[in-house]
Amino acid sequence: MKSIIVSLLGKDKPGIVERIAKQVRLFEGNWLASNFAHMAGHFTGFVEIQLPQKKITPLLEQLDSMPELNIRLVEGETSPAQAIRASLEIMGNDKPGIVQEITSVLHQFNINILRFSSSCEAAPNWGGLLFKANIDIDYPEGFDIAPLSLALEQIANDLVVDIDWQE
Template identity: 50%
Template structure:
């Protein structure tokens, strides 16, 4: 079995995931994990599957001809990684241009791998300004001082609130 990642994007409509799942099942593939989102009328996401190597070309041909999605396949990557612990970082602040760049730069400074990042801007209750909210799931080295990380993030601005859960 071969591990591959399917990346897809297109205009959203009902039945997109079903059509991909059918193609994978018909190629005797096993759906391992996925993440999909709807945003501004578009659908995007990726899925990790395992498939018999001899069926990969047929699956690729089927997916390349999908009428509604642009789809690419990439080989899965595996390897030995240093021992890590998972953390979820919740962030909230007044929205401003460049906030994601600032946050990800701090995480990169600590050499953290972002496993998942979700963000949204919402109208703040009572005063209507946009509030930026994000959740980052990261791999932390066992010896990383989370208080130092939290301080570095909070130092970005006076209105930024950070909560780190291990």
């Protein structure tokens, strides 16, 4: 059995995930994990599938026959087992540079971003946009989070956003 990651991108319409799941099952695959999103009329996502090596090419050919989707394959890798996961919730008045500043701090500490989700929505009380983000990260066991927490607190003050840290 081999683990593969299939990425998908295309115009959104009902039934895409069901069609993919049907093909995975048809080719004796096991759906391990997935993450899908809809944005601006498009559908995108990743699916981690485990299946027999000889079934990979036929599955990809079948998925490629779905003209509304662009398909890409990468081989799966195992994640480091000793990583500690944490989540950051960010909220504040929207302004250019929030994502760059926060991700820059995470990069300075060699922190891996596992999931990043953000949005802007109307802030009726302020008359502008409210920026919200959720970031899942991991860091090695034994990592001293105090300097990272301090750096995030400082950048939150500079950007005038709230950053809530949860392990």
